[in-house]
Amino acid sequence: MFKFTVRRLLQMIPVIIGATFLIYWMVFSLPGDPTAGKCGDRPCPDAYVAQFEEEYNLNDPLLVQYGKYMAGVVQGDFGESYYGVPVSEELSERFVVTAKLGLMALGIEAVIGILAGVLAALKKGGFIDNVVLVSTLAVIALPLFVTASVLQLYLGIRWELFPVTVGSDTSFYALLLPAFVLASVSLAYLARLMRTNLSENLGSDYVRTARAKGLPQSRVVGVHTLRNSLIPVVTFLGYDLGALMGGTIVIEGIFNIPGVGNYIYRAINDRDGVVVVGAVTALILVYLFANLVVDLLYGLLDPRISHD
């Protein structure tokens, strides 16, 4: 297990380098003048442009630029934004908010998704099953920003149950609605995945054996069926963290949440390459770690997979 973890951590290094280089390359080779619009309506003075290019190594070949940037990153220096604020400082503050939002979304997704899937599978063709099938279909069909706006309108403005936007108050309660919206699409897929898996496993030979032993239904489902059905669900949850991270860019924009997603959204608009690269790198790291956790969980759930 330890060896496996170390090996997987080492394997991450080339992935991180590859991914950050791709982002760096895409962001900094975008056509257009990075200083445009920085000095009001007039073009910036040459001295300012020169200083700017010096500071961000814009005259070096791309690989060298990237090398210098990464040398800083390794020491915890993600560079400065165009406004002169160190990226690492702002990132760490915002990261806490996004992590909170992401974990809440993941929790909501896991709990409601699994529960809905289990209930639907146990009474296949019944009322709950139909409710789950129809509502998940609706959620999957609607674009995220539509779901967000509708809930914002009703739960936020009309019924005043939740704050409409989050702003500086990033409490659990304030983040609940955005987290739910963020989780909604994945939640729908997860419920369906759980339903299909569980009902398939309920028909398997070893479940028939469990019943033939005279075990009560609760044990047949809880001990002999759920664990297997959870394996694809855990995989889905792990990979889905990536999708959730992407979703924060939209959700944090809509709900005005001061997180990494919002930061990236603004930086893209400002063509602030350093910020984009730094923030996206942080999200990639989260994604890679989530995958590692999934693989370790696999070994715990299924004894046939050994991590020696």
Added chain:
Amino acid sequence: MTTTPAQTRATEATYAEGEGPILAVEDLSVTFPTQDGPVTAVKGLSYTVEMGKTLGIVGESGSGKSVSSLAVLGLHDAKSSKITGSIRVAGTEVVGLSESRMRKLRGNAMSMIFQDALAALHPFYKIGDQLSEAYLVHHPSASKRDARRKAVEMLDRVGIPQPDRRVDDFPHQFSGGMRQRAMIAMGLVNDPSLLIADEPTTALDVTVQAQILDLLQDLQREFNSAVIIITHDLGVIAEMADDVLVMYAGRAVEYGTAKQILTTPEMPYTWGLLSSIPDVTASTDARLIPIPGNPPSLLSPPSGCSFHPRCAHTDKVPGDLCSTQLPDLTPASGVDHVKRCHLADPEMIYRTEILPEIAPDLVEENR
């Protein structure tokens, strides 16, 4: 003969002999409503099994062997199946019995071992834990340690080497034969009066098959339980069974002692089964004649005798009786031997037409 503790316990805890058969199935029908219409997989099936005896059930794939046995354990989903008739286990009617009372019988008074042990054992739990669980559920006052001791004891009993070590293995760490042994151990852990073995050796290679069958016979003698063995293989029947039930398209088509079915069968389908296996009398010049055609569809079963589209003897029955009228189960020549066929003189046909084909040397000897 000395009595083992298991024997005394088995006879104490189980159905006292002389009270009639441990299992009595009467007019059992099992119907599944499907999208294409109702499928009646078992129709009007009746049989009995006495303590200490073995009933063999044979028939082609799809003839309803498993469905009828699963009904005995009440393992069909009540919502997606309809069961009529009567199944009495140790005198208790189990058709319509509540799930909670049924659960007390399952794995306890009666148990079942399944064909594919790799699929039938849970891949994520240790063999020992699966055995202990089967024991604990019917011995709620036993401790975990008792249950584990019992698991080791059972593994030892079915011939697993180093049972105290292997008890902590997962199913995938066992060989195919050992898995089936473990499956048998699990079936016997509560000393059941009735053990149903659904094709217990089909997935195994020949030498292991023989070992497993020997083991089942030894254990049956030791536990004095009643056994139903389901198989395609008449060789298994010849070795194990006291009585034989031949099924076709959900119905019993011939039922009698193993000797009667194997030496004086009276129903063309049974003849077909005998011709389609390597000869039980081990003759070398016997011909293997597979039964032509396929088993009938259960959705639109043939009129009259279900076997008539494949039967080579319909010309010996007057008129078109075979295709219009379902033959009843009627007494054959032997005592308690019944068959479902219109043929007036099946013995004669068997001796003059069938036997020379499948066992020429036997006919020679008899001359």
